[in-house]
Amino acid sequence: MKSHHDVFNGSIECTPVTFSLAGIPGLEGEHIWISIPFCLMYIIIFLGNGIILYIIRIDSALHQPMYLFLAMLAFVELGVSASTMPTVLGIFLLGINDISFSGCLLQMFSMHSFTLMESGVLLVMSVDRFVAIYSPLRYTTILTIPRITGMGITIALRSVVLMFPLLFLLKSLPFCGHNSLTHSYCLHSDLIKLPCGDTRPNSILGLFVITSTFGLDSLLIVVSYVLILHTVLGIASGAGKWRALNTCVSHICAVLVYYVPMISLSLLHRFGRHLPPLLQTVMANAYLFFPPVVNPIVYSIKTKEIRNSIVRTLTRKRDEV
Template sequence: MWISIPFCLIYTIIFPGNGIILHIIRIDSSLHQPMYYFLAMPAFVELGVSAPTMPTVLSIFLFGINDVSFGGCLLQMFSMHSFTLMESGYLLAMSVDRFVAIYSPLPYTTILTIACISGMGAAIALRSVMLMLPLLFLLRRLPFCGHNTLTHSYCLHSDLIKLPCGDTRPNSILALFVVTFTFGLDLLFIVVSYVLILHTVLEIASGAGQWRALNTCVSHICVVLVYYVPMVSLSLMHRFGRHLPPLFQTVTANAYLFFPPVVNPIVYSIKIEEIRNSVVLTLSRKRGEF
């Protein structure tokens, strides 16, 4: 029971933390700008990643319930992976936003209109769902026999694919394609966008101007690292670390699940002054009402 306390605390940080970011951006008209709309996307996705995992994680540590139905497991896997793919796409969209803001600051708001941002968000969400649906159907057709024990406290595709006693090669090939087409390409384009950003910044004459331009990208770079480092670590562990102690595997899996949703609101609040000031002002008003 004692280990359930930190997990409950983590969830109480994730939902209010990301919820406050979304609420602040919604109610504060000064934040109705492309940059903050792009910030709202990962905050929404973090809620989408965390909500499907909460029932199994807390039921294990609070009540010792270690069983999950096959349908429930597939639904959890589909939801969590779909939102994870969306987050990768939204991080790419944020890097495009930073490039446009630095390369073309004057027509920035006319290029990234609300319609353009909405279209990008919808396209990324559709891409994620369409890529995950075939994996879902391929898993349903496989025979599961014997004692089906998952490694983690939530259903992960790379964990589920170890359990069937049938041919899982189509699943593995499709999963590799999905990872390459989303995480691989997104990360590649993020790197390219930052190469272009750095080239643009170096053309700015004054050192103060260069620093101001780069400072607008710091929070996004932190979020990218917070997202990709645990994900790559977990992928490498599933591929090469089967001999590692179970405790290490559990810690890595939980870091992948909990680290980004907990850290991202803190990064936004610390590094983005407008978000921080708006949060402080809103909380002060709420305290005054009481």
């Protein structure tokens, strides 16, 4: 194992120069075939989310709160996928399993920051749906462009500020020869199993980060939907109720595809230690790949304005050709 030693107060501390990432356990010989679905997923993610961002940017009719929040969601999902892509494709396509210590910390920081941002964006999208249903006439005066921008900046700052201390705590820990990770990217929960120093501050801070982001956000999303249901039940006509609820379907799907794999993975980490490593790897990949693959498809199919705008743009491009 490549490493460098720091002598401090007479004790030798060892920081790995590289970490060794894992592919899919038991299927090392099939990596080139496994790379095909991963490449397809990355193509769908970058194409799907890229199209949504492009359509929202060029179509002035979509410069409304709901679509601006959707653009934020597409952007953070591109961020999560761009963070994992170098190591995932490096392992499965090129057989490169090593990542530098600083590269691993950078990947962990960017990936976790973007997943925290995604949780925040899903929360503000639920607030957006509540305002649209509760006070439709004041919708655009409540959710103004400066307010939406402020929400976006707050979500980004919250994620980065919460992740920074975890980065410095990891850098200060001695690793003493342990450098093998269990995923094809660097996760904080994976990295804190390796040091031979005291990782309790990392665990406590990690728990605080999870509680103050995913925990709080999911609770507030549930509160938003209780308020939305209460408001919808007060609408007199059946058609009006259905129309109001129908505007929430895409967002409910986005919440489910984000939180269900995440909760399943955390339960698996907590109670499924006896389960095969392959299952943990599949769940970890589902958590990272499922939302960015599914969301652009759901929003393109379920949101009439997005669908029409895509068709209009494609027709215009074909006419120009």
